[in-house]
Amino acid sequence: MNEVFIAGRALASALGPDLGSAMAALPAGAAPVPVTLADGSSWPCYAIDDDDTDWTSRSRRLVERAAAEAGATDRTGALFIASSSLDIGLLEATHDFDRDHQAFADSVAGWLGWQGPVYTVSTACTSGLNALLSARTLVRHGVVPQALVLGLELRNTLTLGGFAGMQLLSHSAALPYGLGRNGLVLGEAVAALQLSAQPSRWRLAGGANVVDGRDPAGSIESAVIDMCHQALADSALTAHDIGLVKPQAAGGAASDATEARALRQVFDPLPPLVSFKAAIGHTLGASGVAEIALLTACLESGAWPRADHAQDPALQAPLAKVPPSHARHVLACILGFGGGHTAVVLEDTQA
Template identity: 45%
Template sequence: MIVNTACTSAFNALHQAAIQIAAGHQTEALILGVETFNPYALFGFESMQLLAPERAEPLGKDRQGMVLGEAVAALRLTSKPSLADYANPLGVWRVLAYANVVDGTNPTGATEAALLEACQSALRDSGLEGSDIHLIKLQAAGSPINDAVEMAALRRLFEVLPPCVSFKSVLGHTLGASCAAETALLLACLERGFWPQLNYVLEPDADGVVVSSDRPLAAAGVDTVLLVGLGFGGGHSVLILKRHPA
């Protein structure tokens, strides 16, 4: 199956695979996120003046836009984890809920109401409260407007904003592969207790953002994560994962 919903492709593919597994049609699925260099994408984003002249600075005080990246990433989804899977000290991660809200009001940007609706839907389906979320993986690509819209929606949802992280300062925006690549990197960071170190200044009000290797988030304290994926064309995706200990 090929799923192409721009930057939310991997999350939507994972959701489709989960439906097939839940229905008993499959026991396993491999979700591949692939994004290689494409001059049309580069020139297209450049023509819309969405690219940063130097570097991506998610939630940065002087952020100017995104930087494109390339990635190939794989996520394995199974209904029957093996003993080898549980041999990982962190155990395995279970998909608790997924929500996708499409709002094309701004084809190249996020909509605060749509992201809030997606987060609320995912939390409702998972049976969790906002206070149960230990970490948020942001979409934040470095856009002056979209970063602010994303944080505004999350601040409306959470009474106390959990620690957050964005990986686009080190990966760039890998477009169709971004949700797969950033999920894989997030779980690897949790396993090793290491986080990308920033070399730029965050917005003064961007509190609670875990982005520095000087302040690694202890994996033992993170059991539930919420991942945000925002896609060009108006896709607002939210995935909630919960760790099952070994």
């Protein structure tokens, strides 16, 4: 079987239109913008700075730019489209609710002139990592020579209104693992990871997806523990091999506490932790792809997200203020609605 590597990456987010802009803006961070819903309530949201009011042209431009930045020149491999909201923003604008999921996949494939197989992965917040694991399987077994994983979470009011209705949003700011954290702040992202069997710096060593739906809107401690153990086993590693963990750390009062407890049971001592939610928001189905693009770029460049909000000492899981001096293996986690607990392990082959 082939080893699988990240051959290219891209990100458009509140930090900027591309990954280079994101690295320059990351130390200072980005500010969310207020979005007002039909009921008059206003919520902060990390939006991509692109004021095109036409949903389709804006989305197409962002997708084409991400694919180009990730180096996806060969359009005959597999294309994975990972999203929670898909094209709900377009449906809101056109009231064409007869469109199905396949219509959006067809649109994205058409924008890119894609000739290979196209897959849609929509497993709520874990969409991006599940798409990445599926793409890895195809490349690993030689089914396709390369795969492009697109994480897309684009503006719409249905998603924001749904989270607001469940009282899961913060009125102020995202405080991952923070003292006084009071909810999520959502964000937009268009991100891409190009996978290949050709060796490069970052190897996708393994991963796991554990589903436990006992709390449909939250995480389960035992499932987080199982997710970590299974991801480590799939990567032929132990907990002591991990030099950095990127947890979900979305800013929810209960969910952050559950995740931190579970991580402390897996790792002793706990490795350095990093979160990007205070920089780009929770980008839902795109978050796995977006945050891995950021994470790998940070470890290469030395840029690091701000962690200047007060940490909750009860969690015993402080975020690192600087990059670790050595992190050959990194565990990246995303937890999502419906009981999804997903993680991947990355190896820095140059560390």
